[in-house]
Amino acid sequence: MSLLKVENATLKFGGVVAVNDLSFSVNEGEVYAIVGPNGAGKSTVFNLVSRFYQPYAGRFSFDGQDLLSCKPDEVADLGIARTFQNIELFDHATVLQNLLVGRHRHRRTTLIEELFFAPRVRQEERHHRAAVEEVIDFLDLQPYRDKMIAGLPYGVRKVVELGRALASGPRLLLLDEPASGLSVEETQDMRWWIDDIRKQMGITVLMVEHDMGLVSGVSDRVLALADGAKLAEGTPAEVQSDPAVIEAYLGAGAA
Amino acid sequence: MRIQFKTSYDHDIRLFPDRHSLIVYGALILLALVLPFLINEFYIGEVTNVLIWAIAGLGLMLLTGQTGQASLGHAAFLAIGCYTNTILIEQGLPFLLAFPLAGVITGVVGAIIAIPALRLHGIYLAIATIALSILADDIIVLLEPWTGGVSGKFPDVIRVFGMEIERWTMPVRFYYLVLAVAVMCTLFYRNILRSPLGRAFDAVRDSEVSATAMGVHIARTKATAFGLSCMITGWAGALMGYYAGAFNNETFSLVISITLLMMIVIGGLGSIHGAFFGAVVVAFLPQGLSILKDSVLGSGVAIPGLETGVFGMILILFILFEPMGLYGRWLKIRIWFELFPFARKDMFRRQKSYLKTERLR
Secondary structure (H helix, E strand, O other): OEEEEEEEEEEEEOOEEEEEEEEEEEEOOOEEEEEOOOOOOHHHHHHHHOOOOOOOEEEEEEOOEEHHHOOHHHHHHHOEEEOOOOOOOOOOOEHHHHHHHHHHHHOOOOHHHHHOOOHHHHHHHHHHHHHHHHHHHHHOOHHHOOOEHHHOOHHHHHHHHHHHHHHOOOOEEEEEOOOOOOOHHHHHHHHHHHHHHHHOOOOEEEEEOOOHHHHHHHOOEEEEEEOOEEEEEEOHHHHHOOHHHHHHHHOOOOO | OOOOOOOOOHHHHOOOOOHHHHHHHHHHHHHHHHHHHHOOHHHHHHHHHHHHHHHHHHHHHHHHHHOOOOOOOHHHHHHHHHHHHHHHHHOOOOHHHHHHHHHHHHHHHHHHHHHHHOOOOHHHHHHHHHHHHHHHHHHHHHOHHHHOHHHOEOOOOEEEOOEEEOOOOOHHHHHHHHHHHHHHHHHHHHHHHOOHHHHHHHHHHHOHHHHHHOOOOHHHHHHHHHHHHHHHHHHHHHHHHHHHOOEOOOOOOHHHHHHHHHHHHHHOOOOHHHHHHHHHHHHHHHHHHHHHHHHHHOOOOOOOOHHHHHHHHHHHHHHHHOOOHHHHHHHHHHHHHHHOOOOOHHHHOOOOOOOHHHOOO
16 A cells, blocks of 8 residues: 655756656655755655755655645644754754754644643643654654754764654654765664664655665665666666666666 | 762653752752841842843743843843733732733743744844834833833832832842742743743754654744743842832843843853853842942042953853853863862864864865
């Protein structure tokens, strides 16, 4: 069953066609990776799905619902969480507070209740905290719980960003280059985590990644993009041996 | 060195995280309550002034320190609060109803004004809100039937359950009233901070794009911040009216807006302490300066612009050497003592983390 369905998506920035008549669908419970050379339109696809960009044409549906009728902040309510290529954390807050912001879509209390900190707010806070603690345990973030983001190393920030997305309790997780800038060991950790996110938590993962080791290690299906259009789609092995993909990466004649 | 052992999630939710802070703030409240018995009425008046400024500072802090939206228009909201309160009481409403309502009305007006204004960012928002400050003056003059125009208004004596409160004849009662409002506003501020809305404010301040991705409605959150900020500012304005004893269109000028913003920067952006520290500076500096000037140059000499000059210099020095404000300095001193003798000189040096593209700069 397909959870996310993109049909004939097209996006133009002036004369540049960033995404060109692209269709793909992500099945529930799978890890789907998008690869492609720089400027292929991978992150643009992400920004289209999270509604930061308005497509020129095309249909986007999530679990049968029309995504285009959602505003960017309503996408999270559907159960879609994302991370960013260049880490967009809240720098002047602690790791714990960052993860708690991930729970924002579960906010049920009103302004007045919060102003007086009604008992219900306290109860909700405990629930949010318990949910966040599960994520902290899962990602081994205990040592950093009360640390400010501004003082954390890059690798940890990357994990915190994954944690913040997980804290929202998503059905679909969009990971924009989860392993960029990570060391070999950290990439390995990221690989186990993505595996566990899918298997233990049952969350569908859509990711953009350059590290082919990671992509072929965790993903069920891979979509190769070039110049905003689909080059190849299939299992990691199929895509890697596709002549069109090899040509796009290495140039004509290399195959 | 104090180590906090957390045994339940409530440690992070409670108003006072541990016994230590409960004792400290309890003692502070106690001191505030017995203060009228310790110092004379003139100084009680001065402390009242500090508290009123602190309330106004809390209002602006919520917007600027917490949500990251600079405003140079808060004098206009002081004015709205002040005039609304006075007019409501003239209409026959009791103080206990008129005063809260004045804040709420100011908040609603603020939220409505915020909807178009908050499309602007940073310096542009600051410029747009300057217009508010300037407009307020003219609007007060234009609405003469209600506001009294240039000749201004004199607030009535406050009556609460048959008890009269007046700033000049019974400063101690007025002090307790202001103290109660200050404690209430601080509580509101703290409650917002420890609930989802407060975290949404932080999120909007630090990264709008990822706040959106987490389901935070940016425009609505900013408008809420503006509304809450204006509500607290409105209360401060009403109290300022009582404190001054008379006000007209020139009372709440642009200079007040600028002073407010300077106050929270000097105090330390993004902290409740900062609003109070800043208020102490703003309220006592003019007195301190004039005492200093009199003792150095004699009482006959006038130096125009001395106050503004000194204020400006203090602001520049803070931005250069202590961007975290007085509160940041206070934290550093406290940690130095807590860690004694293990504190190191470079402990607070700002760490820079470089992203790929920044390394070449």
